[in-house]
Amino acid sequence: MATLLAILIGSLYAAGVYLILRRSLFKLILGLVLLAHGANLLIFTAGGLTRAQPPIIPPDATALPVPSADPLPQALILTAIVIGFSVLAFALVLFHRVYQTIGSDDPDELKVGEQ
Amino acid sequence: MNLLLVLPLVIPVSTAALSLLAWRRLALQRVLAIVGTAVLLGGGLALLTFVWKNGIAATQLGAWPAPFGITLVADLFSAIMVVLAGVIGLAVAVYSLASMDEPRESFGYYPLLQILLMGVCGAFLTGDLFNLYVCFEVMLMASFVLLALGGEPDQLRGAIKYVTLNLLASALFLAAVGILYGVAGTLNMADLARKLSEAAEPGTMTALAMLFLIAFGIKAAVFPLFFWLPASYHTPPVAVSAVFAGLLTKVGVYALIRVFTLIFVADAGYTHTLILVIAGLTMVTGVLGAAAQHEFRRILSFHIISQIGYMILGLGLAGLTDSPAISTLALAGSVFYIMHHIIVKTNLFLVSGVAQRLGGSFELKELGGLYRAYPGLTVLFLIPALSLAGMPPLSGFFAKLSLVQAGLGAEQYVIVAVALVVGLLTLFSMTKIWAEAFWKAAPADSLRQTLSAAEKRSLLLPIGMLAAMTVTIGLAAEPVFALATRAAEQLTDRDAYIRAVLGEPQ
Numbered sequence: 001m002a003t004l005l006a007i008l009i010g011s012l013y014a015a016g017v018y019l020i021l022r023r024s025l026f027k028l029i030l031g032l033v034l035l036a037h038g039a040n041l042l043i044f045t046a047g048g049l050t051r052a053q054p055p056i057i058p059p060d061a062t063a064l065p066v067p068s069a070d071p072l073p074q075a076l077i078l079t080a081i082v083i084g085f086s087v088l089a090f091a092l093v094l095f096h097r098v099y100q101t102i103g104s105d106d107p108d109e110l111k112v113g114e115q
Numbered sequence: 116m117n118l119l120l121v122l123p124l125v126i127p128v129s130t131a132a133l134s135l136l137a138w139r140r141l142a143l144q145r146v147l148a149i150v151g152t153a154v155l156l157g158g159g160l161a162l163l164t165f166v167w168k169n170g171i172a173a174t175q176l177g178a179w180p181a182p183f184g185i186t187l188v189a190d191l192f193s194a195i196m197v198v199l200a201g202v203i204g205l206a207v208a209v210y211s212l213a214s215m216d217e218p219r220e221s222f223g224y225y226p227l228l229q230i231l232l233m234g235v236c237g238a239f240l241t242g243d244l245f246n247l248y249v250c251f252e253v254m255l256m257a258s259f260v261l262l263a264l265g266g267e268p269d270q271l272r273g274a275i276k277y278v279t280l281n282l283l284a285s286a287l288f289l290a291a292v293g294i295l296y297g298v299a300g301t302l303n304m305a306d307l308a309r310k311l312s313e314a315a316e317p318g319t320m321t322a323l324a325m326l327f328l329i330a331f332g333i334k335a336a337v338f339p340l341f342f343w344l345p346a347s348y349h350t351p352p353v354a355v356s357a358v359f360a361g362l363l364t365k366v367g368v369y370a371l372i373r374v375f376t377l378i379f380v381a382d383a384g385y386t387h388t389l390i391l392v393i394a395g396l397t398m399v400t401g402v403l404g405a406a407a408q409h410e411f412r413r414i415l416s417f418h419i420i421s422q423i424g425y426m427i428l429g430l431g432l433a434g435l436t437d438s439p440a441i442s443t444l445a446l447a448g449s450v451f452y453i454m455h456h457i458i459v460k461t462n463l464f465l466v467s468g469v470a471q472r473l474g475g476s477f478e479l480k481e482l483g484g485l486y487r488a489y490p491g492l493t494v495l496f497l498i499p500a501l502s503l504a505g506m507p508p509l510s511g512f513f514a515k516l517s518l519v520q521a522g523l524g525a526e527q528y529v530i531v532a533v534a535l536v537v538g539l540l541t542l543f544s545m546t547k548i549w550a551e552a553f554w555k556a557a558p559a560d561s562l563r564q565t566l567s568a569a570e571k572r573s574l575l576l577p578i579g580m581l582a583a584m585t586v587t588i589g590l591a592a593e594p595v596f597a598l599a600t601r602a603a604e605q606l607t608d609r610d611a612y613i614r615a616v617l618g619e620p621q
Contacts, residue, residue: 020283025275032282039289046297073296076245080289083252087285090256091278094263098271110272 005045012038025095025105032091036084040077047073117174119165120187122158123197123236126151127204131229141220148208148225155232156201163194167598171605171615173242181616182303186242188616191602192450196239196369199457202584203361204232206577210465211354213566213573214472219264219352227264231257231358238366242616244292244302247370251288251334255281258363261355262347273347280343284333291326298323305616308377308609317382324379324386328371335367337427338396341420345404348419349412349477353468356412360419361461365453368426372449375430376606387434394431395533398424402540411467411477411552414544415460418503421537422456425449428530429518436525439607445521446603451596452518455502455510455588462499462581466492469574470552473564479548484557493553495575498582500549502589504542510588513596 012034019031052067102109130151137143166172166189176185189197208228215224234254241247259281263274296302298319299310311320329340336344344364348356371390379386401421408414429449433442467477469492474482486493502509515538522531566574588595605611 020279028279032279032286035283035286036289039286039293042290043293043296046293048297073293076293076296079245079249083249087252087256087259087282090259091282094259094271094274094278097263097266098275101266101268101271107275110275 001049002045005041005049009038009041009045012041023106023108025098025107028107029088029091029095033088036080036088040080040084043073043077043080047076117172119158119162120172120174120189120240121176123155123162123200123240124187124233126155126158127229127233127236130154131226131233134226134229135223138223139221141217144220144225145212148211148228149205151229152201152204152208152232155236156198156205159194159198159201159236162189163191163198166191166194167601171612173616181242181618182301182306185246186303186305186616187240188242188305188612189240190605190612190615191598192369192372192606193239195450195454195598195602196365197236199365199454200232200235200239200362202581203358203457203461204228206461206465206581207354207358207361209573210357210468210577213570214354214468215352216265222264224261224264227257227261228358231261231362235362235366239369242304244295244304244307244374248285248288248292251366251370252285254363254366255285258359262351262359264355265352267350270350273350276343277347280333280340284330287326287333288330291323291330294326295323303616304373304377305613309613309617311378311381320379321382321385324375324382327374327379328386328389331367331370331374332393333367334364335371335423335427336364336420337393337423338400338420341397341401341423344420345413345416348416349410353412353464353471356416357461357464357468360415360464361457364419364423365426365457368423368453371427372430372446372606375434376446377609377612380434380609383434387431390427391431391435391527391530394424394428395530396424397421397427398533398537402537402544405544406540406547409479409551411470411479411482411548412464414548415463415467418541418544419460421541422452422460422503424537425515425518425534426452426456428534429521432518432521432525432527432530433603433607435527436521438524441521441524443600443603443607444517444524446606447596447599448514448517448521450602450606451599452514454595454599455514455585458581458584458588459499459502459511462578462585463496463503465574465578465581466496466499469578470496472566472570472574474552474557475564479551481558482552483555484553486553488557492575495578495582496553497549498585500545501542502585504545505538506542508589508592510585510592513589513592517596517599 016031016034019027052069053065055068055071134144134147171190173188234250237250259278333340398421401417405414405417426449429445432445436442471477502511505511505515519531
């Protein structure tokens with residue numbers, strides 16, 4: 001499972017970087033999305049994939065049963081997804097405004113005004 | 116729970132909330148901005164005094180013991196940075212009164228400034244890598260909007276580059292945090308420092324250190340990751356670029372210094388040599404970039420990069436010497452340099468705004484004659500400009516002196532030579548601004564504008580205040596350097612940090 005996820009994460013990163021390097025602002029955004037997903041899955045995989053019980057202490061016990069799943073990676077990913085989502089929403093609006101103002105989807109057009 | 120540690124987060128966020136409630140009442144928002152940043156400065160000073168007297172302070176939010184709860188830690192370095200955030204916040208808030216246009220003010224400029232300050236202070240105070248990521252994102256989000264607010268074509272062009280590269284850095288940071296969690300099973304910085312000194316393969320650790328170096332390096336704008344900075348910092352209104360120039364890259368530098376003194380110290384021969392090389396290249400490329408520019412704020416933007424090199428230089432030297440005294444001196448030099456730089460650089464951006472108001476342009480060739488017309492402003496420019504170049508007796512001289520001494524002590528003569536030459540080239544850039552904007556006769560068709568008394572007060576008061584601080588740091592270098600040395604001693608004493616957060620080992 002970890003191997004499979006590792007290949008998936010690698011492909012997400014590769015596709016993300018490829019899209020970011022394309023000469024299109026729209027593909028740039030898609031690339032950033034894929035990178036963010038890759039990073040989230042990376043946390044998930046690196047946090048350790050185990051078949052275990054949920055981390056809940058049974059009513060008649062005082063400690064977690066061993067083995068139990070680690071709840072923290074999910075919490076981290078959840079936070080990262082929320083942040084990523086809001087940042088992405090902003091980026092979409094920004095890129096749309098740029099497209100309206102500059103009238104082009106080509107990042108090279110952004111050089112105007114720079115020496 | 117120690118209230119002092121929470122205040123630098125609570126004050127800006129409540130000011131922002133109040134400002135949002137007063138959405139249509141700009142006069143009230145302005146008052147809130149001044150009061151909020153002044154209280155933040157007060158809170159920062161109280162925290163600094165507390166940490167100075169009682170050593171490193173840590174608090175666990177929600178009373179969950181570390182490393183499980185949310186930890187806030189303030190050592191002297193953090194406290195100094197919070198104070199500086201307060202100083203810059205206050206100066207920029209006052210400056211904004213006369214320089215910010217009404218459309219921007221009425222679309223949330225003041226609340227955004229407070230959120231930015233909250234993110235910055237949070238990054239300085241957090242004791243947990245994931246919360247550092249969250250604070251970075253809070254800060255970035257506010258800075259994205261501040262940068263693009265107004266929607267001028269240049270601003271949008273700059274914002275695209277800024278947003279893209281910073282999002283890339285965030286994704287790398289997040290990936291590094293995930294792998295580190297997989298390796299160590301914790302993200303509390305003190306816990307990481309304790310666990311990683313015992314276990315973990317050196318190879319994995321060095322790879323992780325490199326990921327963090329790149330992620331924070333993009334934020335700190337080091338060579339060769341700085342390209343977003345000169346592409347964006349000259350586009351927003353002056354008050355916004357001043358607060359960016361003062362605080363944002365320094366958060367990256369802070370994070371670098373924190374993780375490379377606390378967590379990644381095992382393979383210093385490799386990581387810190389790399390940092391030293393990066394420092395040298397950053398200094399040189401920054402200053403050469405500035406030499407090629409002819410626009411006031413672009414010159415200053417490239418100088419930010421060059422100065423970041425000096426701050427990283429102390430960090431690199433600290434890891435490459437066996438003598439604890441020199442290591443402390445190098446880190447003290449970095450801390451002192453950051454203190455000096457934040458004040459001076461913000462001030463120069465504020466001066467550039469006044470020059471633009473009076474002369475009608477940021478282009479040096481369209482400016483001129485400011486010395487004859489406004490000798491007072493000229494003095495206010497010369498103080499931070501000469502300080503940036505490292506003229507005695509101003510603050511920059513002592514900052515460079517301590518780094519050079521540390522470099523000689525660590526026997527890294529090449530980097531010392533680079534630092535000295537870059538100082539000279541900085542002076543060249545500053546004299547270029549001096550000669551073009553202030554000294555030469557005003558161009559015939561230049562727009563002459565005057566400032567009303569109220570504008571003068573609000574524009575020149577923060578500039579005068581920051582210039583006075585520069586002079587004070589220079590004249591009272593010894594007590595300020597003593598503070599920086601204490602901060603550096605705390606940075607080198609990892610066990611004290613671990614004890615302060617996790618308590619005494621059983």
